[in-house]
Amino acid sequence: MSESLVVPTMAEMLAQGKQPEVLFWVGCAGSFDDRAKKITKAFVRILNRANVSFAVLGTEESCTGDPAKRAGNEFLFQMQAMMNIEVLNAYEAKKIVTACPHCFNTLKNEYPELGGQYEVVHHTEFLKSLLDDGRLTIEGGQFKGKRITFHDPCYLGRANKIYEAPRALIEKLDIELVEMKRSKANGLCCGAGGAQMFKDAEPGTKEINVERTEDALETKPDIIAAGCPFCNTMLTDGIKHQEKEDSVKVLDIAELIANAQDL
Amino acid sequence: MSYLDNILFAILLIIGFGFFASSIKKIIRNINLGVDVNRKDNPKARWKNMAMIALGQSKMVKRPIAGVLHIIVYVGFIIINIELLEIIIDGLFGTHRVFAPYLGPVYDVLIGSFEILALLVLIAVIVFWTRRNIIRLKRFINPDLNGFPKNDANYILYFEVVLMTLFLLMNASDLHLQNVPGGFSHFHKAGSFPVSRFIAPIFNGMSNELVMLLCEAFWWMHIIGILIFMNYLYFSKHLHILLAFPNTYFANLNPEGQFDNLESVTKEVKLMMDPNADPFAAAPVDENAAPSKFGASDVQDLNWVQLLNAYTCTECGRCTSSCPANQTGKKLSPRKIMMDTRDRLQEVGKNIDANKGVFVPDNKSLLNDYITPEELWACTSCNACVEECPVNISPLSIIMDMRRYLVMEQSAAPMPLNAMMTNIENNGAPWQYNQQDRLNWKNEN
Numbered sequence: 100m101s102e103s104l105v106v107p108t109m110a111e112m113l114a115q116g117k118q119p120e121v122l123f124w125v126g127c128a129g130s131f132d133d134r135a136k137k138i139t140k141a142f143v144r145i146l147n148r149a150n151v152s153f154a155v156l157g158t159e160e161s162c163t164g165d166p167a168k169r170a171g172n173e174f175l176f177q178m179q180a181m182m183n184i185e186v187l188n189a190y191e192a193k194k195i196v197t198a199c200p201h202c203f204n205t206l207k208n209e210y211p212e213l214g215g216q217y218e219v220v221h222h223t224e225f226l227k228s229l230l231d232d233g234r235l236t237i238e239g240g241q242f243k244g245k246r247i248t249f250h251d252p253c254y255l256g257r258a259n260k261i262y263e264a265p266r267a268l269i270e271k272l273d274i275e276l277v278e279m280k281r282s283k284a285n286g287l288c289c290g291a292g293g294a295q296m297f298k299d300a301e302p303g304t305k306e307i308n309v310e311r312t313e314d315a316l317e318t319k320p321d322i323i324a325a326g327c328p329f330c331n332t333m334l335t336d337g338i339k340h341q342e343k344e345d346s347v348k349v350l351d352i353a354e355l356i357a358n359a360q361d362l
Numbered sequence: 363m364s365y366l367d368n369i370l371f372a373i374l375l376i377i378g379f380g381f382f383a384s385s386i387k388k389i390i391r392n393i394n395l396g397v398d399v400n401r402k403d404n405p406k407a408r409w410k411n412m413a414m415i416a417l418g419q420s421k422m423v424k425r426p427i428a429g430v431l432h433i434i435v436y437v438g439f440i441i442i443n444i445e446l447l448e449i450i451i452d453g454l455f456g457t458h459r460v461f462a463p464y465l466g467p468v469y470d471v472l473i474g475s476f477e478i479l480a481l482l483v484l485i486a487v488i489v490f491w492t493r494r495n496i497i498r499l500k501r502f503i504n505p506d507l508n509g510f511p512k513n514d515a516n517y518i519l520y521f522e523v524v525l526m527t528l529f530l531l532m533n534a535s536d537l538h539l540q541n542v543p544g545g546f547s548h549f550h551k552a553g554s555f556p557v558s559r560f561i562a563p564i565f566n567g568m569s570n571e572l573v574m575l576l577c578e579a580f581w582w583m584h585i586i587g588i589l590i591f592m593n594y595l596y597f598s599k600h601l602h603i604l605l606a607f608p609n610t611y612f613a614n615l616n617p618e619g620q621f622d623n624l625e626s627v628t629k630e631v632k633l634m635m636d637p638n639a640d641p642f643a644a645a646p647v648d649e650n651a652a653p654s655k656f657g658a659s660d661v662q663d664l665n666w667v668q669l670l671n672a673y674t675c676t677e678c679g680r681c682t683s684s685c686p687a688n689q690t691g692k693k694l695s696p697r698k699i700m701m702d703t704r705d706r707l708q709e710v711g712k713n714i715d716a717n718k719g720v721f722v723p724d725n726k727s728l729l730n731d732y733i734t735p736e737e738l739w740a741c742t743s744c745n746a747c748v749e750e751c752p753v754n755i756s757p758l759s760i761i762m763d764m765r766r767y768l769v770m771e772q773s774a775a776p777m778p779l780n781a782m783m784t785n786i787e788n789n790g791a792p793w794q795y796n797q798q799d800r801l802n803w804k805n806e807n
Contacts, residue, residue: 106804125800127791136803157801161790169743170779171657171765173624175786177631208620213628253744258619284749288686293743297782297792301740304691311686 104143108157109190119154121225122192122217124206126199127162128328134335135328141357142198142222148362149235153196159186163205170294177213180205184215198222198353200254200327201292207259221255223265223326223352230271239273240359245321247274247355250311250334251286252327265326268352272359277318287311289333296329312337316347323349371453371585378589385596389673392711396666401612408611411754416610421752425680428493431486435522438483439603442476442529449585459536462552470553477533477557480526487522494519501679506698511677514598521591528584534561535577539570546570602676606753609674612667613754618745621762626654657766660727661707664763671755672704681747681757687740694740696747696757702732703760729764738764739776 112119123146128135146153164179187195195217197203207219220228229235247269255261262283269276281287290300290307300306312334315323323338325331328351335349350358401408414420419436423429451460462469494502494515507515537558539549547570555562565573595601602609633639658664661672681696682688688695706728714721729735741761748756768774775783782792790797 104804106801108801125803127793130800130803131791131793131795136806139803155801158798160800161797162786162792164786166792167783167786168621169762170775170783171762171767171769172775172783173627173656173766174631174770175783177623177627178634179786179790181631181635204617204619208617209623212623253742253746254619257745257749259617285684285746287689288742288744288746290686290742293741294779294782295742298739298776298778300690301687301692301694301736303687303740305689307686307690307742310690 104140105147106143107154108159109154109192110157110159112154113190117152118191118193120152121194121196122187122190123153123155124163124195124197124199124202125155125160126197126202126328128332129198130160132328132332134332138198138328138331138351138353141351141362142353144357144362145226145229145235145353145360148360149229151229151234156186156190161186163202163210165201165205166294166297168205168209169292170297176209180210180213180215184210184213187215187217192217194218194220196220196222196225198326198328198351200252200258201329204254204258221259221261221264221326223255223268224261226353226356227264227267230268235356237268237271237356238359239271240361242322242355242359243273245274246277246319247272247322247324248277248279248315248318248320249282249324249326249352250279250289250315250330251283252325252330253286253288253292255326256286257284265324265352268356269324272355277320279314279318281314287314289327289330291329291333296332306337306340308333308337309340312341316341316343320347322355323347324355325349325351365456368454368456374586374589375450375453378593381593382596385593388711388715389596389601391714392707393666393669393673395662395707395710396664396669397662399665399667401614401667404615407615411613411615412607412611415752415754416606419752421750421754424750424752428678431489434479434482434486435490438479438486438526441479442483444472445476445529446585446588449581453585458548459550459552462550473533473553474556477530477555480529481557484523484526487519487526491516491519501683504679504682504695504697506679506682506695506701507677511599511701514600515677517594518598518600521587521594525584525587525591528580528587530558530561532577532580532584534558535565535573535580538562538565538573539577542570547574549574599675599677602674602753605670605674609670610754612670614667614756614759618748621759624656624766626656655767656770657768658760658763659729659767659771661703661710662721663767664703664760668703668756668760668763669707671757671760672700672707674753675700675704675755676753677701678752680750680752681755684746684750686742686744686746692737692740693734694737696761699733699737699757699760700755703728706732729767733764735768735774738768741765 109122125139129139161183162179163183164176167179168176195206197206200221203219203221206217226235230237249265249269251262266276287310288307289311315334323334325334331349331351338344338347338349419429419433422432448459448461452458465472493499533555536549537555539546540551655663661669675697677697679697685694685696710721713724738761741758743758745758748758785792785794789795
């Protein structure tokens with residue numbers, strides 16, 4: 100990392116009387132999880148390179164409430180939602196980008212009814228729009244010719260029908276995109292959704308992440324591309340379980356693009 | 363005397379349809395036990411869903427073999443039922459093939475296509491039976507179906523075989539008599555009968571009177587069979603042939619990832635966050651309001667669309683076969699969620715019938731007596747079941763409502779989830795990190 104990251108907060112922006120083009124919602128995983136923090140930083144490096152005016156909430160950000168809601172705790176979810184909406188509305192946030200499909204789904208679909216109306220995009224959609232507008236160029240770089248398979252996160256794919264943006268980005272890398280037998284609307288969950296990330300699985304015959312990792316490995320990939328910090332963790336664990344960590348990497352699309360550009 | 367047949371027929375029709383109407387009334391009554399939910403918005407999108415998904419079978423063909431065979435049976439069912447109209451008129455007025463003289467060559471084509479469809483339906487049904495009983499596809503031998511549901515599925519297939527066979531035999535014997543040199547009784551030439559013409563020779567050598575008797579017997583058994591089948595629907599898994607239409611119309615139109623925000627909770631949260639609210643004020647008393655309950659522990663807590671879903675489910679098992687939890691050996695089966703909901707709803711309905719229209723608590727509930735917390739907690743909320751369902755049923759919404767009850771009414775979440783929720787309450791993240799450290803990543807390497 101040659102240059103340091105430029106990460107303004109909404110508070111700093113406001114103090115300068117500025118409104119950023121987009122608010123980057125980092126999310127809990129992106130803020131605290133060591134693996135996911137790398138995704139956050141990769142995405143910021145791309146935003147810095149493309150000269151995107153963005154800001155984060157920093158210490159004013161709090162959990163969207165997604166895991167509480169999927170666990171059944173509607174109270175806690177709505178408490179979190181209302182507090183976040185107060186903060187977001189105070190900053191007059193218009194457009195939000197996030198690298199977490201769970202935050203994305205909650206902000207986009209479940210906040211409007213509670214008073215939080217924003218244009219919410221997933222980071223793959225946002226990067227795709229930068230690409231389409233000519234603000235970002237993507238080259239294959241170190242990934243040229245590699246086999247990459249993309250795992251559809253449930254809350255991006257089935258839940259919100261976004262299948263093309265991540266694939267369009269990956270294809271720009273001069274790689275060979277290979278689809279798993281179950282993909283897009285038929286994609287298999289990584290096992291983390293519905294608050295499963297935070298508990299042990301019920302008794303069964305197999306872990307879901309192992310089942311999904313097997314789908315991915317069937318395509319003989321060099322890289323499994325992910326678009327969700329939780330899927331990333333589950334698939335990375337699955338690869339370790341199969342003892343393939345030396346030959347197969349799990350990378351977020353933001354990391355693929357940032358690394359390809361040597362950012 | 364000659365009117366005896368017609369009267370008997372009319373009585374049969376009245377009994378058949380009357381009994382069916384009372385079943386339908388019960389279904390509607392039971393569905394209305396659910397709480398209200400507005401599914402009348404955006405009629406354009408709703409009609410479109412119904413046209414595409416129920417009428418057009420668009421989600422069925424995602425699995426092409428079952429999809430195409432199902433379309434054959436479905437088209438056969440609808441088209442051959444046009445013939446029912448003639449059968450009813452003939453039965454009531456003592457006519458014979460009343461439409462034939464009016465429609466002429468069109469009648470020939472119609473009957474011909476009914477026959478070809480009947481043959482195709484027979485073939486499709488035999489393949490279906492083979493998939494269930496010989497090939498034993500996983501979703502058809504899943505333990506969800508142990509007992510009655512497994513037999514039920516086969517009974518329906520046998521019904522169809524019997525009905526189609528009777529239809530063809532009826533035509534074959536009729537054709538045999540049409541071809542008697544010089545004509546016989548009221549049997550007039552009515553068409554080419556492309557399938558039954560190959561069956562007709564079995565009647566060669568029988569006396570005309572015997573064939574006529576057989577023909578009438580086939581005719582009666584066919585219509586009685588249809589009436590029995592229609593009334594069997596209510597007791598079977600087969601109501602989807604009717605309910606798929608309202609079910610797709612009233613299905614959720616929002617993105618699959620959008621779960622409803624409980625309004626009762628919104629009110630309380632707003633009150634909690636309102637700095638001007640008087641914390642000691644007594645809650646306004648509404649004598650008529652039932653004490654609100656968060657989430658669902660029984661069928662009456664679910665909304666009416668969820669209950670309609672339960673009656674519509676035909677137990678095809680596509681949901682369960684696509685469920686990540688079920689595929690990895692967990693107890694959860696989305697199909698079982700729907701079957702349990704229906705079984706409990708039927709039980710509640712019978713309770714109401716037996717107690718003069720009032721439900722008498724029976725110390726049972728959908729939760730625990732039918733669906734266990736272990737099943738509910740195995741769900742990843744991935745929406746695979748919702749996506750798969752050929753008629754837009756949402757097992758996930760029932761799972762979520764029951765989780766809400768477990769967490770908000772019983773504080774019965776698994777321990778690690780309680781820890782996660784405590785963390786969110788205390789420090790705004792599911793893990794134990796200080797909110798003040800949220801931006802630390804910026805300066806880490």
